[in-house]
Amino acid sequence: MKSTHVAVVFMAGYAWVVAGAAPFKTLSCLLVATPCVVFVVAYVRMGGLSVDHSEVNEYFLRKARGTTLLSVAPWIALLTAAVALETIGLLLGGRSADVPTLSTTVDHILAVRWERSLLCLTWLFAGGFALLRHWRLFHVRKS
């Protein structure tokens, strides 16, 4: 429990540092690349992308059990709507004020450092959660 708190505080601090780096600079790229490399290396080392570990596939299949095309239809419809809107936005040049893409919409939130920091923390949490879940699966597999 204590290590979880330390990890959350560390990620919050890291997100604040990332949010303070100017875009399109080497520093900002390095700050984003570091967690990416850590995540991908850890994930691969735990067999997340290995063909020899069919139990990983089975774990997710068990989780998705009972899921039918009808039950995921709302997600497919939502994704289709988002893709259609993004495509129209991109066809209009990508930075249209009338039909902004998702990136342009999110850019407004990124204007303020604390908002950028919160969004970055969410991004780190998403990666961290996926890694933690895989780590638990990895330890169950080993024991």
Added chain:
Amino acid sequence: MLVTGIWCALFMVGVLIDTVGRLRPDGVATFDRATAIIESRITGRAILILLWVFVGFHLFARYTVPHS
């Protein structure tokens, strides 16, 4: 402005679908269960990792604040 509202609405619809999925697991899949289908294949997991990396670089290393 209208389309920005639509993007927000789409996000809210996503939250709503997930909530309905938790209340009625037999009728609607939650986000977690829907993505589990993708994650059940190595290719799917690799795509999700690439997407996560792309989002990171796109939002936090290569963003541009729009001029109003």
